[in-house]
Amino acid sequence: MAFRxxxxxxxxxxxxxxxxxxxxxxxxxxxxxxxFGTINKGQSTLLLEVVPDSGAGELTGLRGKMQIKVENGKHFYEFDYEIAAV
Known part of the structure; x- marks a missing residue:
């Protein structure tokens, strides 16, 4: 994992x-x-996306976005995706 x-x-x-x-x-x-995320004067944003053309094997053509939601201290992940025909 690369992190900056x-x-x-x-x-x-x-x-x-x-x-x-x-x-x-x-x-x-x-x-x-x-x-990719920012915190600007206390306001945070987070963007999670599949890197284009990174899907391999049965996930070739994968594209999508993920959201992390926090409810009552628990994290939930929503992954909206599609696999395009190649």
């Missing part, structure tokens, strides 16, 4: 790339998820 962090007195920018390998009955599937 930039800070000033009141703002933060961070980004990372996280590889995901999903073994399934001997078949390898993988993709890379890009994380």
């Amino acid at each position: 962090l930039f800070c000033s007195r009141v703002s933060i920018l961070f980004f990372s790339f996280t590889p995901h390998i999903l073994p399934n009955q001997g078949k390898k599937r993988s993709f890379v998820l890009q994380h």
Whole structure:
């Protein structure tokens, strides 16, 4: 995973790339998820997207976005995706 962090007195920018390998009955599937976030004077934003053309194996053509929601201290992940025909 690559990770970078930039800070000033009141703002933060961070980004990372996280590889995901999903073994399934001997078949390898993988993709890379890009994380990009900012904190600007206390207001935060986060963008999670599949890196274009990073899907491999059964995930070739994968594109999508993920959201992380926090409810009552628990994290939930919503992954909106599609696999385009190649």
